[in-house]
Amino acid sequence: MFLVFLGVQEPNPKPSKRLYFIDIARSIAILLMLQGHFVDTTLADEFRDPHYLAYTIWSYIRQFTATIFLTVTGIVFTYLLLNQRSEGYFQNQRIRKGFKRVIELLFWGYFLQPNAFHVLQCIALGLLLIMLFYGLSLSIKWIPLPFFFLLGGSLIFLSNLYFGGLKSDFYWPENAPTYIQNLFHGPNSIFPITPYLGFTLIGAFLGSMLVGIKNKIHSWKFILPSVVVGAAFLFLAKPLFLYLHNIPSLSPFKLYFLNWIFLKLGMVLLVLSSLIAIEAYLLRNITPNLFLKIGQNTLSIFIIHVFILYGPIINYSIKKYYNHSISAFWITPAAIGFVLIFVLYVYLLDRFRPTISNVLKPVRSLTNRFFGIQD
Secondary structure (H helix, E strand, C coil): CHHHHHCCCCCCCCCCCCCHHHHHHHHHHHHHHHHHHHHHHHECHHHCCCCCHHHHHHHHHHCCHHHHHHHHHHHHHHHHHHCCCCCCCCCCHHHHHHHHHHHHHHHHHHHHCCCCECHHHHHHHHHHHHHHHHHHHHHCCCCCHHHHHHHHHHHHHHCHHHHCCCCCCCCECCCCCHHHHHHHECCCECCCHHHHHHHHHHHHHHHHHHHHCCCCCCCHHHHHHHHHHHHHHHHHHHHHHHHHHCCCCCHHHCHHHHHHHHHHHHHHHHHHHHHHHHHHHCCCCCCCCHHHHHHCCHHHHHHHHHHHHHCCCCCCCHHHHHCCCECHHHHHHHHHHHHHHHHHHHHHHHHCHHHHHHHHHHHHHHHHHHHCCCC
16 A cells, blocks of 8 residues: 555566675675775875765765675575575585685685684684574474574674773783684784674574565565664664663663664665665666676675785785875775776676686586585
């Protein structure tokens, strides 16, 4: 009735074989990451002023890029995993591919930044935990799988009540090796599992729910509640937590440390629900294209951009020659040029993919045999 009043027709409830809004979200996130890292590395210090409206808007948008990507990763992996059920745990090809992906992410994460815990490592442990919960759900059938994901994500977020209050020079666990501390609160904890892994698990929760309502994903019956919940998280979380903090019995818990988590979750839900609506009503006949393929090649894009921008091992990089030195006038065309390098890369990669696949076939076959993956 609400849709008829607005003059909007419900889209065909028959789901597409692929949820293109996820690819759109990944493409947007990786492009925002590219420009965000480039601008953060090269923009001159005198223009990093919150009084500049453009810089304020850029800073605001940038804080959501990683959380969108972490959440979408959980959605994608879980959605594909649950759509490929099998009789046993290790018989599921998605599980075997998942373990292979975990090894790849850990390898590249520590290869690119040996002394840090970054987004690749965080995603790897997130996938590992998703597969662990999936295995538990097969053994403990009376507990629904989405409950594992929701509980795990919530507990990790709640851990920020402790970790959010730690001083920057206090590392936890206190006497543990640095590479262990970095997982939680260490000298190089860029995306620690507390609380960032929680976004991947919440994504897994959403992905498991999408499997059960795949025929209704593009319906306003799903989109509108997602928008309402996202807006509530985004705009009401802060005043709510401040109100709770002013209650004497709750004040010691410092619940306001959870505010930024709900703020990011709210933005993620608003972005994803908006993209679902766009796919359902504006892009009904969407087909694979260059923009979507950008979101399907995020790992290689991330790896290449690290080499170009920061120059690990090769010792030549944009940072080495243009660190905090580009003026506000030139930063926009420079950032666009940097992003276009990767658009061109995906375009050429798609054209030469058969040739590259043939070259890498022996390596792929070897690794697939090791993990028991069917070609």
